[in-house]
Amino acid sequence: MPPALSTIREFLDGLVRRERTLLAAQAGAQLLGAGCLALIVASAWLSMGWRPAEAAWILGGLGAGGAVLALVFPLAMRWQASGQTLQQARRVEAHAPELEHRLVTVVGRADLLAVEGRAVLLERAAARVQTKLGEIAAVDIHPSTTSLRAWAMAVALLLITGLAQLVFPQGPLQAVAVLGGQPAGETVGDVPPPTEAAERAVVGDIVLRYVFPAYTGIDPVEIPNSDGTIHAPAGTTVQIRARTATPFESAALQVNDGTLLSADLLSDRDLYAELVIREPGVWRFWLMASEERIPSKDFNLVVEEDGAPVVTLESGASPAVPYDRPVPLGWNVRDDFGIERVVVEVTQGDQTREVELRAPPNTPRELRGALRLTPRELGLQPGESAKLKVVAYDNDLAGGNKRGESAEVEITSLGPRGRGRRLAQQTEALRDAMIPVLAAYLVEAVPPAETVSRMRAWAGEARLRYEPVRDLVEAGGGLQEGALQDDLLKDVLESGARLIRFAITTWDPAAPRRITAGDLQRFADLHGEAIVSLEKAIYIFDSLMVSAVMADIARASEGLASEAQELASRAPDMEAAELLARLDKLARTMAELAQKTSKLNDGSLQEYLNGRLDDTKNLMDQIRKAVSEGRMDDAREMLAQLAEQVQQMAEGINDRMAAGQSGEDQLGEAAQQAMDELKQLEQDQRALADELEQKRQEMGQEFSEQLELWNQLDALAKEGAERGRLAVEATGDGRGWRAESVRRLEILNERTGGIEDAVRARDLDRTGERVREAVRPAESARRTVLMERTRSRMDDRLPDGLDAAEGHAGRVREVLGEMLAVLDQLEDRQQRDDPRMQQAAQDMAAQQQELQERQQQLQKDVQSVERALPTGDGQATEAMQRAGEAMERAGGSLEGGEAMAGEGHQREAAERISEARQRLEQQMQQMQQMQQARGEMQGEQQGDGNEGEDGDAQADRDPGSIDIPAPEDFQTPEEYRRALLEGMSGDVPEEYRAMKQQYFEELVRQ
Known part of the structure; x- marks a missing residue:
């Protein structure tokens, strides 16, 4: 074999060995990690109090599955491929593209090198490959990154396993012991249950540290020198430290008759254990020495229930509500730890549906609000009834969201006709309730008594006069800004409260003083104001009633005319009996009209109608006589006269109503021109x-500076007068207040009211005099209001309006101080005007x-x-x-x-x-x-459609109602704050400033 080919094969065999070594190392690391993970999960499972058998399944399943995956993933998938030299050659080629597939060619065609004359080119290629391979290291082809990463993960899991041994009540070693049947993992079934006669180990110096669930928002609390009794909601982790009287070898913790939990025993006597509260019962230590196991005494474990939210209704909804007006139902919700959401449940028959009211993002412990939904928005059609219930859910994650319910309120959705009838009934009832109050004022002397005791008795009697009016107002859902009837009633009640309050504070036996002529004149003025407000309210209420009666009479007269016309047209075809029957029906209609006419208080109109009705009745008697005598032609002729006469009466009533409307239109034009x-x-x-x-x-500049200072005084004087008035109004009719406190506030109101006129007149001396005169009353008023919080009472309830009165009185004192500073600057700049x-x-x-x-x-x-x-x-x-x-x-x-x-x-x-x-x-x-209310009382009653018709369903909501958006309606807190600041900085007409203040006070309280 050529030397070059031998070198190439040795290089590739080295790559095979390196890759397989790395694969084996990776598999070992993954196997170790899987084992550690199984131990961690098993110890956590046992620490939570579950059975060892379940932990064994988890450990076996997770361990076996992890082992299989640890071996299969690197070995089964890559082991066989790693032993192929051609595969290693391809990886080298991928690392060094400049080889241009020569290495793969040499390895794949190695057999040709043995044949002479046919492998010259192949030998040349092998030589070049050998040269290039000398520049390549095995670590470049098979880096150890993956294996090192696997071992880093395995070492991390090993460290976590060691940490779990220290942190978990049942550590990994205890988990292995429990699964292996060792004593550290015994259940109560393996330990004799303690009895009263059994020997008990002495455990003392108990310290309990409560770590409450996150949803409660409560910081951890430590209780030293505890008697061992645990009080906490479910899900709380309790860390227990204690000390034994004698040394022991090991310890465990047991809750009720459950699994033994790990407990640390330090220095043979110091105990430490943790438990998670799940159910009430007892807990105890088991202490081991040699083969002996001794229980401690049983300590009580009390699970404090996270009660359901408490939902109360601040004001009961009126039983009948117009279907396009908000249901005036205020609600308040409180919970121990937090409120998840608030809904209103609407129940009709056997069907119940929810409408969400609030879902705050930060689960506050208290929420308040108003329903502000119309019956139509609640899914009610006019004429339908439903039961409403405000329901709140808490944020208890341990025991599940608990549900709190308010009292059930039944409402009826009123359509146009129903609203008109109800408005007429309320108006009549309020008018009738105010008439006795006015009569009592008109017949009594002014002042009603001469002695202090009798004036005090009169004040109590006068207060009771208004009770029927207050009862009717509360039954109707309270007063609302912007409605005519409610504004009139508010004036009536406030004027009466001012009069009664003045009588109580002026004729005060606790602070006797001489009654001056000014006091008597002030009482007479307030007495007159009370009478005027009553007269105005009664007059307008009565006018509304008269208008409703007139509209009813007009409809009845038109119906009577229609019947008479029909009777006259059909008379030629009628027999005598049928004609007499129709006359009887016409007579009943006339009787109803006469009854409605009796409700009129307009003497001339009533006389006119009664006269026309008498004429009609006489004509009907003549018709009956003619029919009974058989003079049918005469009867038919008189029927035509009857129809014409009734028609004239109906037209006369309509003309009178049209004339009244025309007069109001002309009056409106004249008023607009005057404005x-x-x-x-x-x-x-x-x-x-x-x-x-x-x-x-x-x-000159000096004049400009003076002008700016006077402008500052204008604003301060206006605020001082407004604050002084609001401080007095906050006391209402004086119930629960000391007479001296109310009187001090009234004096303050008088003093601040006079400052504004002096400032407007730019009279420096008079302004300074009045401001200085008001300083002492302001300080006295502020002190006496503060004393209302601390003085002794028959009950603990503070008087209504105390916070408002205190705030306004304190601000008046600040305003007066600021005015004095401005006046000092004005005196320094005061000079006579230039001759020019x-x-x-x-x-x-x-x-x-x-x-x-x-x-x-x-x-x-x-x-x-x-x-x-x-x-x-x-x-x-x-x-x-x-x-x-x-x-x-x-x-x-x-x-x-x-x-x-x-x-x-x-x-x-x-x-x-x-x-x-x-x-x-x-x-x-x-x-x-007033015209709108008259239209409601008239038009609602004459509605031709059914109760389900829309009518004026799109009528505007009550302008006095304040719709306060919830913070969660805004996407971000910044958006909410921006909207709040923009709204507070906006200007409104003076008559709406109090409403604006109320709006933002409610908004900030959210």
């Missing part, structure tokens, strides 16, 4: 004030006079419109009067050359004009709401 003129007058007044301000700024500025102010007096003349004429128009409005209360006219007074002061200041004061009065006049426009606009909105 447009008010807006223009306000703009002109502000423009004149801006012009004066511009001239002041042109006169005085002249400019005097030149502007004529324009101010022109605006005042427009105001006087517009005031008459506003008064005329307001008197005609059914919802008018005189507040727009009062605002116009104050605007006129401010304009007059502005004109006087300008004529005197006082630019600063003149500008302040101008801006005050503009504010009062704006207030008048807003008041008039509010009254117009109330009239529109």
Whole structure:
């Protein structure tokens, strides 16, 4: 054989040996890793308390399967191929492409080298291959990377196996012992159960460390000097450290009569073990010395149940809800560890469906919200009833999600007709409940009593007067912002609360003082306000009822006219008996109409209708007489007269209703024109004030700085007045509050209210005086409110509104401090106006006079419109009067050359004009709401369709309801925060600022 070919074969044989060595090493590493993995799984299985037989199956199955895979994968698939020299040659060619298949050719055609003359080229090729092979190492063809990686994995698993021996209660060695039947793995069946008479080992110095499940969110807790009793929820890992009285050789832990668990015995006496709580019972140590096994005493193991969430309803839903309005149902959910989701279950008959309300991403322990779903969104058609139940699921991963339920609430979805009937019934009931309250106020003296004790008794009696109204409001689902009836009721209740609160705080036996004429006048004013609010509410409610009755009468009269016309047209073909029967039916319809007419409180209209009904009845009696006497022709002729007479009555009623609607339309046009003129007058007044301000700024920097400081005072004075008012309103009617606390808040409200007028007038001395006068009442009010938290009471419940009153009173004190700082800066900059500025102010007096003349004429128009409005209360006219007074002061200041004061009065006049426009606009909105409510009470009752018709299903939701989006509705926390900040920074009209504040307070509480 040529030397070159011999060298080539030796090289390829070396490659065969190297590859097979690496394959064997890889198989050994994989076999070792499979064994370690089987031991780890078996020890983990035993540590979890499962049976040794099951662990044996796992160890055998996993071990055998791993061994097969470890051997088959590298050996069976590659061993045979690795022994082929031609295969090794191909791998060398793949590594060194420059051989250009010469090595494969030489190996495959080696037999030709033995024949002379035919292998010259082959020998030349073998020589070249030999030269190239000298540059190639075997490690380049078969690197050891795969084998080394397998051994690294095997060593890692071996280290993990050693770590498992230290960490797991039943380590790999104990697992092998348990599977081999050694004592370390004995079950209780192999150990005599302890008895009362059996000797017990003494174990003490017990320390328990609880590692709670992750879903609870509770940090680990360590209990030293424990009596051994374990209290924890299921799934908790308990680490036990203890000490024996005498030395032992080994130890184990047992829960109830289960498998012995591994326990470490250090220094012959110190014990350490772990267990996972799964079920209640007892636990004990088994202590071994030589051939003797001694149990410790039994220690109790108590599984604390993770209770189901507690779901409560904050406000009960009204039993009847319009099918396109949200169900006013508030809910609150609490759980020990976390809430997974909240749903509402809707049950109709034997069918129940869920509608998801919340699914928070962070499983909070408390959630609150409102249903805010309409019956239609809950799957109810008008006229259908269903039972609602708010259901919450907790995040208990160990025992499964537990379910908490609220009380069941039954609701009925109202269609248009049902809503109209219900609204009419509620309106009538509320009207009737307010009439006795108004009557009591009208007949009593003012003040009702002269002594303190009798005034206190009167306050209690006056509070009870409103109870029927409050009961009806609560039965209807509470008050909602934006609804006319609810706004009127709110004014009634708040005016009554102000009157009662003032009586309690003024005639206080705990703080006797002399009642002044000012107190009596204030009481008389509040008494009058309560009467006015009641009169307005009763008048509007009664007007709605009358409108509903009129619509009902109009429908009934049209029906009566239709019957009479039909009877007259068919009379020639009727027999006497049939004619008399139809007359009887017509008489019953007239009786129903007469009954409805009796509900009218309009004397002239009632007299008109009763007269026409009497005429119709007399004509019907004559028809009956003619029929009984056989004068059928006369009867038929009178029937035609009857039909014409009834038709005229129906047309008269419709004409009267149309005239009323036309009058309201004209009134609306007049009101709109007045509001447009008010807006223009306000703009002109502000423009004149801006012009004066511009001239002041042109006169120098000092004036601009003063103007900026006054603007700051404007904002602070407005906030102080608003906070003072809200602090008093937070006390409600004074229930649960000390009279002295309420009185201090009322004094604070009076003081802060006067500051705003002085600031608007740009009167530095008067502003400073009023601010300093308010500082002491503000401090007193803040202290007395704080004392409400600590003073002794008959019960532990704090008065309603305490947090709000405390916050508002504290902020008032801060505002007053800020105002004093600004006033100090103004006093440093105070100077007399420049003569040029005085002249400019005097030149502007004529324009101010022109605006005042427009105001006087517009005031008459506003008064005329307001008197005609059914919802008018005189507040727009009062605002116009104050605007006129401010304009007059502005004109006087300008004529005197006082630019600063003149500008302040101008801006005050503009504010009062704006207030008048807003008041008039509010009254117009109330009239529109009144028309809408009237339409609901009329149109709902006259709906021709079935209850299932859509009607006004697309009506807007209640504008007072606040839909608060849940945080999980936003994709990211950043998106949620951005939306929150954008919403808080947005401006809203003044009348909606309280609603905006409530909205964001609820949003932040989520």
